Amino acid sequence: MIDARFHMSQPPMALGELAERAGARLYRGDPASLISTIKPLDLADSGSLSFFENPRYAAQLRQSKASACLLHESAVPHAPEAMALLLTERPRRSFARLARVLHPPRITVPGQHPSAVVDAAAKVDPGAEIGPLVHIAAGAEIADGVRIDAGAVVGAGVVIGADSVIGANAVVEFCLIGARVVIYPGACVGQTGFGFDSDPEGIVKVPHLGRVIIADDVEIGANTTVDRGSAGDTVIGRGTMIDNQVQIGHNCVTGKGCIIVAQAGLAGSARLGDYVVLGGKAGVAGHIAVGDFVQAAGGASITKSVAAGAKVSNVWPATDIGRWRRQVAAFRRLTRKG
Template sequence: MSIAAGPVARTAEALARELGGELLGDPQAPVTRIDTIDSATTGSLSFIRTERFAEAWVLSKASVGLINQSAAGQARELAQGRALILVPDADLALVRVLEMFAPPQAKPEPGVHSRACVAQSATIAASASIGPNCTLGEEAHIGDGCVLVANVFVGRGARVGAGSVLHPGVRVLDRCEVGERCLLHPGVTIGADGFGYRPGPQGPVKVPHIGNVVIGNEVEIGANSCVDRAKFGSTTIGDRTKIDNLVQVGHNSRIGRACLICGQCGISGSVKIGDGVIMGGAAAIADNLEVGDRAQIAACSGVMNNIPPGEVWIGIPAGPAREYKRNYAAFRMLGKMLPHLKRLMRADEGAL
């Protein structure tokens, strides 16, 4: 699906000027929509981040392309009859373009919808918007400019900071705290009980979880992700951390600032994650481990040991990427080596 530019189309020259990029080719090439490189048509803008995308540009019908300077080896030839805008980072430039072309968002009116259920002791800032079928418990607090779109539950004593937006189906349970300018997508649950049981004579015995969850400022949490409340104390998520859909954060975990956690990751209880950590999709961390600042965990990895700061780990069980790659290369050679090893073993047996 393409994204149209709305009533005001741009030329390649104007767009290059707004992005601070170098223009090659036709300055009057029109930009009326944004498309993927393979589905683009006349008037489309697409982007080129690698040489592979540059090859696809030759067959594309796009009028204008954003191209990484690192992938611009034959840019002047590629721009013939069209336009290319050279930028240091095509992905970051595309973010700015998407902001320019984004359709205007209707700002909800402040106030409480007639179908909302609000406890008498709850406090709501005058500039906040509480949509239909929202429920606010006793002593809940909703800050300035907050938007609870619809069907949002905020429990007893829970707090939502100024400027935060909670989409339909979000649950912020008792005594949990959401910081300022946060974005919680549909179905997020903050403060469900942690998964804690002890063996007993009649079967598992549930461990009470009487702590809460504290989320920092400018945190984004994707649809249907869950952050469990602490057994005691707080499960915490640091400022500017971004969490994808379907992520599980276990009780008493502490996630640092500006982390990126991709979809379907599982973080067990009492895990400590430093600042700037990146977790690829479906990665998992066992309980009570530590991940150092700026570490990276590859997709589908299973972390069973502490990760030092700045290291890249991969695999199941996860280990340092260089070591894993060497081991994997050796593993792939086993099929070719096995006949030779068998001959050597037979020779040794014959010598005996």
């Protein structure tokens, strides 16, 4: 539930205005009626807005007490007659937009906590918020609207673009960070990668002289690690969303809009195209390419390059999911004959 101790709330807003902001069409209901919060279908009550997209929750829609609901036109027959309806092709996306309208994220409060340590050679915009026990090294550049939470470390020469957030105890070094990037608590970005040359005479560590380049609108989850490049750079493409506890190795490159789910890992020099989705615990071997729009199931082990648009399963090694299903069906037929 939305607890006022943790989340901000705007004054109630008219249903008509909310429909306009969501890009939805008010199909039924008074445009002047007020909505004060968002809630899921089963917890919604008077004054709340919900959404319906997944057919498995049709029973909840029929029984919901929400004042208004975002849904697709095809779902109208399942909605209670007293419920105001906002029609949209993508209810969940519209719901997300309105959630941020009714309950906006915490705003940056410019200023520097007395316990923060900021090197005299760092450039910190007056509009940035620097929290307790933050350390900012020489040559770092912090833009307007940036928020750096308690205990975070910003290494020498790091650049952080406007309106970005560096979470508590995160460490960012050897990296250039774009605008509106969110790095969640405990993440480590820019540390040396895992590179060695070994033989019976011993192990020689390979220097990592590259950087991490993070484009605009990226999110990097809590306790995720992103290694800097060895000679080239590690690059995270614009709008990519990286979950908690993900490992990105040195020299990896992700395209735009990738989604990388918890505990997935990219070995060194792996390359993802645009809009790739890696399920939880999926692994990508080093020095291979995964094409645009590839979707890999949770636990997939990708050891060879994958063509654009493929859907790969979590059997080992990762294979086309349609082919795997046909193989399973054929095996079942064979065992029935036996």
